[in-house]
Amino acid sequence: MRDSNPFIHFEAISKVFGTVTVVDSLDFHVAQGEFVSLLGPSGSGKTTLLMMLAGFETPTGGSIHVDGRRVEHLPPHKREMGVVFQNYALFPHMTIAENVGFPLKMRGVARAEREARVKRALELVRLGHLADRKPSQLSGGQQQRIALSRALVYEPKVVLMDEPLSALDKQLREHMQLEIRALHRELGLTVIFVTHDQGEALTMSDRVAVLNRGKIEQFDTPSGLYDRPRTRFVAEFIGETNLLAGRVSQRQGEAATIVLASGARVTCDSAAAFETGHDVMISVRPEMLHLVQDAAAANALPVTIEDHVYHGDHIRLHLACGESRLVARAGRRDAAPPIGSKAFASFAQGDCSLVAP
Amino acid sequence: MSVAAVRPGGAAFNALRLAFGALAVAFLLLPLVAILPLAFTDSVFLVYPISGPSMRWFGALAESQAWTRAIVNSLIIGTGATVVATVIGTLAALGLRRELVPFSGLLRSIFLLPMVVPAVVLGVGMQILYARMGLASSYLGVIIAHAVLCVPFVLVNVSGSLASMDPALERAAASLGASPVDVFRNVTLPLAMPGILTGAVFAFATSLDEVVITLFVAGPNQTTLARQMFSSLRENISPAIAAAAFIIMILTFLLLLAVKGAALVQALRRKRGIEGS
Numbered sequence: 001m002r003d004s005n006p007f008i009h010f011e012a013i014s015k016v017f018g019t020v021t022v023v024d025s026l027d028f029h030v031a032q033g034e035f036v037s038l039l040g041p042s043g044s045g046k047t048t049l050l051m052m053l054a055g056f057e058t059p060t061g062g063s064i065h066v067d068g069r070r071v072e073h074l075p076p077h078k079r080e081m082g083v084v085f086q087n088y089a090l091f092p093h094m095t096i097a098e099n100v101g102f103p104l105k106m107r108g109v110a111r112a113e114r115e116a117r118v119k120r121a122l123e124l125v126r127l128g129h130l131a132d133r134k135p136s137q138l139s140g141g142q143q144q145r146i147a148l149s150r151a152l153v154y155e156p157k158v159v160l161m162d163e164p165l166s167a168l169d170k171q172l173r174e175h176m177q178l179e180i181r182a183l184h185r186e187l188g189l190t191v192i193f194v195t196h197d198q199g200e201a202l203t204m205s206d207r208v209a210v211l212n213r214g215k216i217e218q219f220d221t222p223s224g225l226y227d228r229p230r231t232r233f234v235a236e237f238i239g240e241t242n243l244l245a246g247r248v249s250q251r252q253g254e255a256a257t258i259v260l261a262s263g264a265r266v267t268c269d270s271a272a273a274f275e276t277g278h279d280v281m282i283s284v285r286p287e288m289l290h291l292v293q294d295a296a297a298a299n300a301l302p303v304t305i306e307d308h309v310y311h312g313d314h315i316r317l318h319l320a321c322g323e324s325r326l327v328a329r330a331g332r333r334d335a336a337p338p339i340g341s342k343a344f345a346s347f348a349q350g351d352c353s354l355v356a357p
Numbered sequence: 358m359s360v361a362a363v364r365p366g367g368a369a370f371n372a373l374r375l376a377f378g379a380l381a382v383a384f385l386l387l388p389l390v391a392i393l394p395l396a397f398t399d400s401v402f403l404v405y406p407i408s409g410p411s412m413r414w415f416g417a418l419a420e421s422q423a424w425t426r427a428i429v430n431s432l433i434i435g436t437g438a439t440v441v442a443t444v445i446g447t448l449a450a451l452g453l454r455r456e457l458v459p460f461s462g463l464l465r466s467i468f469l470l471p472m473v474v475p476a477v478v479l480g481v482g483m484q485i486l487y488a489r490m491g492l493a494s495s496y497l498g499v500i501i502a503h504a505v506l507c508v509p510f511v512l513v514n515v516s517g518s519l520a521s522m523d524p525a526l527e528r529a530a531a532s533l534g535a536s537p538v539d540v541f542r543n544v545t546l547p548l549a550m551p552g553i554l555t556g557a558v559f560a561f562a563t564s565l566d567e568v569v570i571t572l573f574v575a576g577p578n579q580t581t582l583a584r585q586m587f588s589s590l591r592e593n594i595s596p597a598i599a600a601a602a603f604i605i606m607i608l609t610f611l612l613l614l615a616v617k618g619a620a621l622v623q624a625l626r627r628k629r630g631i632e633g634s
Contacts, residue, residue, distance in 0.1 A: 054532055076531040077539075089529035093547045102543070103533035150533065160532075 006065075007032035007190055008053070008158065013062035013072075015048050015214075022048045024214035025062065030192065035184050037193045037201035040211035041237070046194045047162060049211070053192065054160050055079050067157055077106070082151030082159040086166060088143045090135035096122070096146055097131040103154040121153035122146075124183070141172045148180070152187070161193045165200065177204050198238050202226065210234050226285070228270065232355040235283035242289065242326045244282040245357060248274050255349060258282060262322040266299040267349040280354045288351040289328035291317065291343045299352075300344035301326075308336040319345055389606070395599035403594045414600040424601065427585035431605075433496065434581055435564040438503035442560045445504065446511025447553055451545070453512075454519050465512075472509040479505070480573030487574055494576025502574045503564040510563060511556030518552025519545075554616050562609050 006029035015023040023045040030036050038046040051057040053064060055076035064072040071079055090099050097118050104114045122128040125145035135143055144164060151159055161180075165173045181204055184191050195201050201208045202222040209219040210233070218225060218234045229235035235243065246258040248271065256271035258280060266282065274280050292300060303319040303326065315336055319326040326345060330336065337343055364370055395403055399411030418424040449468050453461045471479060483502050484493070492498035526548070530540045571584045580588075586601050 054528075056528055056531075075537075076528070077534050077536050079532075080534075081532060083529065083532035085525045085529055087523060087525060089523060089525040091526060091530070091544060102530070102535075106534040106536075106539055154534065 009065040011063045014060045016060045033188050035191045035206045037205040037208045039201040044211040045214040046211045050194045082156035084147050084151050084161040084164045086163045088147040100150045121149040125149045158190045242284045248278045269350045281357045284347050284352045286327045287329040288347050289345045292346045297346040300346045303345045305337050396603040398596050414596045427582045431582040435561050437500035438564040439560045441504035442507030443557045446508045447515050450515035469509045476569035480570040484573040499575045499579045502570050507560035507563050510559035514556035515552040518549045522548045
């Protein structure tokens, strides 16, 4: 339903620098009011994609529509987008009030109205008392909030954020994540957020586009990415996973029986994309693996406990299953099985995903 | 004292460091200290000891048409050369900063060439050119000649200012709705201003003490203060030269003071703004 009336619409968008294709014929839509993260390792094209939307890079091919208007050849100052940069990019020679008032001044807003709107924008980030300071007199977190307030003051159609929290320490970063989410909800903003931090993408976004080598691997809700990764890259990039190599031996509707390299047979739901005879990888999240003593349990694989590591809120179990190594999470109240003992690692057929090897 | 006692952080090391610093400062200042008191001598000779204090040589400068003319000329030519060099040097620094221009490295070297080419070579070249172009013995000619020498100082200083500027600032301004002209006026220019001002001061000081090229391209009407000092040295060594040197130094010093003062006023205004909030 969201995609039926896209607010931002990338169509076959490409960017080639010399012989390197940084963004490779991407299509994707963002709905109005949506919070979308572009997530990927460095060099995946996420920042280039954002810069094309902001107008700092011209696409080599394809088109970008925002609110029904084609924008890819508009200069940045005509795009009406609020951009928050990684290092905040506050003007060092202007006061905080002048910084936040800058976009209004550029739009010819009269002085009295400008002052009122600057005041409101500063109150939005609860920094009204710093109006007359210079950026250099503010802490990193305060500068970040000023940059945000400056990007919001003229009520842009879209707010673009380029790794805005990467320079902050962990505690402040988590606090700012909540604050940005709250602003997004309160003001009904459409936000495109670039990050290489998967935790950040999962906690903040309505949907996340996982990029790899200029292509979108999967564009999905956070839980969709975590619970139903569609590619091996997504399974490995988002969170932690166990990958088991095997081949589809039999299909039963959506589900399939997979023969593993060790000869064991397991059953997986949601195998629709794979035909009988296909090589596949089964991805099982560590918390979905349970240690049991019953060989008849669902998808039970014989394992040897190699080690257990205390992590405070959970215990990590390192398991050997034939040639492959598995990781399982056990609750802190579970009795950790002795090292060297044998057991079965079991997972429900709905708790795993199949990806191409 | 053994050698081992002189180690970084030790008292002996610190004493040595202070002594070396004092020597370096003395090395730079002593020549000035040697000449300046002679401006206030009442003797007719440029020698120590000073027999008594007097302002007579400043009076002599003020009465001599050649000297007053030279001072006025230096101000006219220095101002003209500074304006021309500052505009050209600033534009060059802006144009060459992102290596978007082909051969920008080569172009930058060409702009810096006047700093390394011997002044005599430049002077001869300009004399030949000016004779053909009808610029010989004209104010414009001397201003252009000095500007050529001054451009590198502006280029280097403005390039420094621009290099220390976060390139995201200009992008941020554009994304906030500033047209390229607005970005330049509101962001690039104010942030490059310290470099432009420093470059301009260097340019003016360079023009003020330039002798060699002036000898080649200036006529009797464009005699500058430095040139007048140079020629009067050959004719008669009188303490008037020391007085003229004093004036040159005062001019340069005032200029520096003006730039520092402007920065100070700005800082004060900023501070008052904070306290007023």
